[in-house]
Amino acid sequence: MAEEPAKTYRKIIHIDMDAFYASVEQRDFPEYRGKALVVGGLPEGRGGVVATASYEARKFGVRSAMPSKQALKLCPHAIFVRPRFAAYKEVSQKIREIFSRYTDLIEPLSLDEAYLDVTVDKLNIGSAIEVAEQIKQAIKDELQLTASAGVSVNKFVAKIASDVKKPDGLTFIGPSSIEKFIENLPVDKFYGVGRVTADKMKKQGLFTGADLKTLSREEIVKRFGKAGGFYYNIVRGIDDRPVQPHRETKSIGAEDTFAFDLTTAEEMYAELDKIAKTVHERLKRYQLKGRTVTVKIKYNDFKQITRSQSFPDGGDDIDFIAGTAKRLLDTTDTENLRVRLLGITLSNFYPPEIRTKTSSEQLDLFDQAT
Structure with a gap:
């Protein structure tokens, strides 16, 4: 009997810069290094919103999208600075130039993160893990910044993996490990599941990927609408979305x-x-x-x-x-x-x-x- 051909997988990397805006500020201004730094709206007047915070500030519970006044209460000694978008864009462009040494299949999600498809890489390295390591090292050597990387066979798992060992981490989730990884994942860690949906899931006794996996496609769609079809697939490690280097404005x-x-x-x-x-x-x-x-x-x-x-x-x-x-x-x-x-x-x-x-x-x- 003829053997079935081995299944081929994509090689997807998700690169996520560590506390990007704050890290650029700390790199450019030595007086901010080692300090609790908050980039975003200032807390004076009505107060603005936190764009990002250094890891020194995050230890006190400061998070992105938090009101600046709340951040100040959590971390009274924090230094607040307004964003310098021109500087961040310039650095972002240099990061993407590093990406382009390895692949043209680059899908930026924002200034500080992107998907890369390195199924076939320009330098014929062959290993997505090695490519991710080289990219991280180039960013560190050339830009004096750190990035975290997730490596897997699809975008969903690669993105979640990049958050596992932050900062300056690299996590590989191979095909044989994906379902177990997702089964153990809390629902509020699922990319695409917001706080409201996560709360709704928990009220229904759905706390992990394994819990979601017990629902049939019909049941999960009934409970969560069209997004339910996506949840049904991802808890089984299925995500066929390609890396899209072009998008429409x-x-x-x-x-x-x-x-x-x-x-x-x-x-x-x-x-x-x-x-x-x-x-x-x-x-x-x-x-x-x-x-x-x-x-x-x-x-x-x-x-x-x-x-x-x-x-x-x-x-x-x-x-x-x-x-x-x-x-x-x-x-x-x-x-x-x-x-x-x-x-x-x-x-x-x-x-x-x-x-x-x-x-x-x-x-x-x-x-x-x-």
């Missing part, structure tokens, strides 16, 4: 959370002018024109609304963006309400043939007016 925008509430139309107009300038610069960078303008308004009670207007032709100039945003603002009730955040987004780009850009130019989560 669907919108470009900027927003700002203010230290103090805006209470007059004049104040709001002035802030919309600033935000419109940022959006204009980003549209010009990618040579895009948007036919739909959307304004986002968040009030001091955290209620949030959006208003949109579409046009036959696309626009990218400041007057078009700011003027439309102000008219949309005027359609809302701002006289008796206090505004804590404003944002402008352009979408529905025109002409459609220039909507695609390389993933190395992806806008990251914090690439916004602050």
Whole structure:
């Protein structure tokens, strides 16, 4: 009887920089080294949000997306600094140049993390583990920063693996180990499962991958909707998503959370002018024109609304963006309400043939007016 051909697997690496913004600050400014450093909004006034924190601050419970005021309570001696996005982007580009020595199949998720498919690597190294080690060493030698890496046969497992031994870690999860690894994984560690969904799962007695695995596909979809199909597959180690070096830009925008509430139309107009300038610069960078303008308004009670207007032709100039945003603002009730955040987004780009850009130019989560 003829033997079945051996199954071939992808070789996927997920690289995640360690406390990226904070590490760049500590590298560039020696006075921050060894100190509890928080990068993000300052705690004065209403306070902002933590973008990232050094490991010295994380020991006190400071985490990304936490209000800066809460971070200050947890770590009163922390040093707070505003982000320097231009510096982070420059470093990010150098990191991606290191990646490109090994593969062209690079899918950045943000400035500080990316998937790499090294099933066939440029240097014919053959071992994904060796490639990951070389990349980590190059980042350390050339940029004086550390990264953690996860290596596996698919994106889901590689991403989770990169978080196992942070900082400066490398974790390999081979094909024979994947199901056991995922079965033991707490549901709130699953990439793609947010806090609300994790809480819902726990209330249903689903605490680990092994618990999820007891549900049939029909049952898991019934409980969690379309995402249930994804959960059904990943608890069995199935993730066929390819590394995508190209993605489509669907919108470009900027927003700002203010230290103090805006209470007059004049104040709001002035802030919309600033935000419109940022959006204009980003549209010009990618040579895009948007036919739909959307304004986002968040009030001091955290209620949030959006208003949109579409046009036959696309626009990218400041007057078009700011003027439309102000008219949309005027359609809302701002006289008796206090505004804590404003944002402008352009979408529905025109002409459609220039909507695609390389993933190395992806806008990251914090690439916004602050």
